[in-house]
Amino acid sequence: MKIYHCGNCNYPVYFENVVCSNCGFWLGYDSQQDQMVALSPGRSSWQPYGDTTTLTFIYCGNHTHQACNWLIPQDDATGLCVACDLNRTVPNLSDAVQLREWQELEAAKHRLVYALLRLGLPVQDKMTYPEHGLAFDFLADQPGADRVMTGHDEGLITLNVEEADSAQREANRLQLHEKYRTLVGHFRHEVGHYYWDELVASHPTLLADFRQLFGDERADYGQALQKHYKEGAPADWESRFISTYATSHPWEDWAETWAHYLHLLDLLESAYAFGLQVDPPGMPELTMQARADFDPYADRNMDRILSTAVPITFAVNSINRGMGRPDLYPFVLNGPVREKLSFINRVVSSAPALLAS
Numbered sequence: 001m002k003i004y005h006c007g008n009c010n011y012p013v014y015f016e017n018v019v020c021s022n023c024g025f026w027l028g029y030d031s032q033q034d035q036m037v038a039l040s041p042g043r044s045s046w047q048p049y050g051d052t053t054t055l056t057f058i059y060c061g062n063h064t065h066q067a068c069n070w071l072i073p074q075d076d077a078t079g080l081c082v083a084c085d086l087n088r089t090v091p092n093l094s095d096a097v098q099l100r101e102w103q104e105l106e107a108a109k110h111r112l113v114y115a116l117l118r119l120g121l122p123v124q125d126k127m128t129y130p131e132h133g134l135a136f137d138f139l140a141d142q143p144g145a146d147r148v149m150t151g152h153d154e155g156l157i158t159l160n161v162e163e164a165d166s167a168q169r170e171a172n173r174l175q176l177h178e179k180y181r182t183l184v185g186h187f188r189h190e191v192g193h194y195y196w197d198e199l200v201a202s203h204p205t206l207l208a209d210f211r212q213l214f215g216d217e218r219a220d221y222g223q224a225l226q227k228h229y230k231e232g233a234p235a236d237w238e239s240r241f242i243s244t245y246a247t248s249h250p251w252e253d254w255a256e257t258w259a260h261y262l263h264l265l266d267l268l269e270s271a272y273a274f275g276l277q278v279d280p281p282g283m284p285e286l287t288m289q290a291r292a293d294f295d296p297y298a299d300r301n302m303d304r305i306l307s308t309a310v311p312i313t314f315a316v317n318s319i320n321r322g323m324g325r326p327d328l329y330p331f332v333l334n335g336p337v338r339e340k341l342s343f344i345n346r347v348v349s350s351a352p353a354l355l356a357s
């Protein structure tokens, strides 16, 4: 993600900050202008940009739960921001554990919504747009009831809040033999299913191209998953897929690859914001040189994104290993995966035209 600055003193701040650590002003994120605006302590509404005649902003209603720092117009109909409008169900907020878990989920979800807005993808809540909208159910397991399964169904994304417990998430990761398991990864994967429905399913030419690259999604989904959990991935999966789970069914291949598309854009936007470049001395091969000198959301050339991201991830993986941390990006981007990523990039870039047609 890019580097934000306090609207009062220009000090660099994180996307999640609610207070500037330099000047003490309160901070709120304006998703329309994509900037962090500041409010002098003691006041409760904003009139940014020196304009006193138009909108007055207040915090999104979920600010009171420390789950959101986005701003909304004072007369907003729902009292919630565009990211929080997507919530259909939140967990029991009087339970301190569930509240903390939900706050973690919201932080990841807000980063997802940021990326969707940057990509110009439609972000509409399912409560207002039942047919084509998106919604989230954040649910906790209840005694005596079936376990809450994470997944997507016709625009409704369900997440088990226990996934926000890092010990539980690591246990799940080990049990499923995954290289990587994060909250932001869950959001990026599940929303991929939603945009497949919205952008690919009803466009015959894209659907035909999809089947060429990912396979025929009409294969029985339930049987495919059963087979995957029983037999595991094919031995040569690393030469064709981004993950073992991607091998289970074309829909999961799409969602896994879609998540990586969003991972790579975010990673590269951060690299661009900090002016990163790698140029290891004594390695004249051009493949190890990269300069993140473009905004990947604005300049979405997949070849350039890949040739820049790969050397940078290799460098950051090495730094992480030095600190005893897991690799930042523990994946190999083989030829077929690169083709799939390029296709996703094409679908995203044509989304405005697809949705208008």
Ligand SMILES: [Zn+2]
Pocket: 006, 007, 008, 009, 010, 011, 020, 021, 022, 023, 024, 025, 038
């Ligand atoms: Zn400040």
Ligand SMILES: [Zn+2]
Pocket: 060, 061, 062, 063, 067, 068, 069, 070, 080, 081, 082, 083, 084, 085
């Ligand atoms: Zn909000």
Ligand SMILES: [Zn+2]
Pocket: 189, 190, 193, 251, 252, 255
């Ligand atoms: Zn999935």
